[in-house]
Amino acid sequence: MSLKETYKTKSGFVYELLRERIVAGEWPQGTVIVVASVARELGVSAIPVREAMKQLQAEGLVELEPHRGARVTVFDPKKIVEVMSIRGALEGYAARVALPFIDDAALADLRRKVDDMGTFTVAGDTARLVAANKEFHRKLYSMGPFPMLNDMIFKLWDGGAFSSIVFALRPDRIRTVYEEHLAILAAIERRDAEELERLVRAHKSGFAEALCEISARKRLETL
Amino acid sequence: MSLKETYKTKSGFVYELLRERIVAGEWPQGTVIVVASVARELGVSAIPVREAMKQLQAEGLVELEPHRGARVTVFDPKKIVEVMSIRGALEGYAARVALPFIDDAALADLRRKVDDMGTFTVAGDTARLVAANKEFHRKLYSMGPFPMLNDMIFKLWDGGAFSSIVFALRPDRIRTVYEEHLAILAAIERRDAEELERLVRAHKSGFAEALCEISARKRLETL
DNA sequence: GGTATAATATGCATCATATATTATGTTTTT
């Protein structure tokens, strides 16, 4: 990860690093970010850090209050439903437009990933299940003709990694998710674009509902 | 527009200003932006300008190449279709989820805006027609429960203002657009969410197709 | 035509300033 060799600018280097920390949950929601501290830690001046922050803000990962400072964006239940609903619309459409480009090889790949999910489901390995889930969707959408659409989807996806907490607190969802993916795969095989879009959208809605139910029980403060 | 009174930071001031210039077409696609020049012109240092650029980059309005500089993003036909398709998905969904919140007052407002569009259509006043069109959609979506969704839509909307050029080069579209809005309004009155989403999405697709047809004839270099 | 050099613009660090928050002391009110 040496700066000089991998990145062209320090600004870009800091951006990637901070992004990784936030997405990985190393810096949880609400963490205040002090520019000077980060700069000192990384051995750069404040300038590149501030520029990175501006990008992260535009991406929605941090919130920037003039003259007050920055903190990692806090997701309240309302915002979670919002993001999940938008993802439902985007991902449903992405699946629909990708469908005509799914050839036999891609279909086999998707089927294998669902098989993996089945394995991890019975094994109770939620970490790998979450990863396989993301891989499935990434593969599916990546076959489509709109790379910008994929970027938007996975920016939102990285914006809040709620999968783990849902599976932890609602283990019943694990099987549900697996079954939903079976249905999605079946729709792909049937080349049923309408149904595919509906299923993917419902898939996200289910997630949003589970998250709401959880946050009603618990205030999500540990996320 | 005095800086001190309206804006809290110079960075924010520069951001708004540059954004306005790009969106309004004052700086057309491909315009190279020299940080030092902008700074000199606005009477600020390079720092706020650079930070504004980073935000505009994250928003997709400018493209930033390390050590090379910045230019206003160029939209090729492929990218136009992409943006319009994504907008179709987002706006269709936005209309659908807004529908339950459309009360009589909002409906009357929407109907009046479509009437305006009718007036401007027969008058051939495309400038006002474009404005009324945007107002119609803004009003419609703003009734919905997802402000973040609206932000995404109108960020994309501002990203490329193609309406004028379409009407200029394909005058037949003027009447089509008006009729499509009549159909959309009818679907709202019938409270038909499914059909509403379909119509809004088709509305954008029609636009994308017209743009493609235009760019096939003309290389869009004057946009 | 390839290489060296000059010109231009970006990228970054240091230093200075403005702003918000916290702490402290003072005044006012009950």
Add this chain to the structure above:
DNA sequence: AAAAACATAATATATGATGCATATTATACC
């Protein structure tokens, strides 16, 4: 006199200006 409200000073931090280093591009020279 005690408590609350207000004003003021102190600190921390974000924001911004200046100056320099570095990368890229163009030009000239061999």
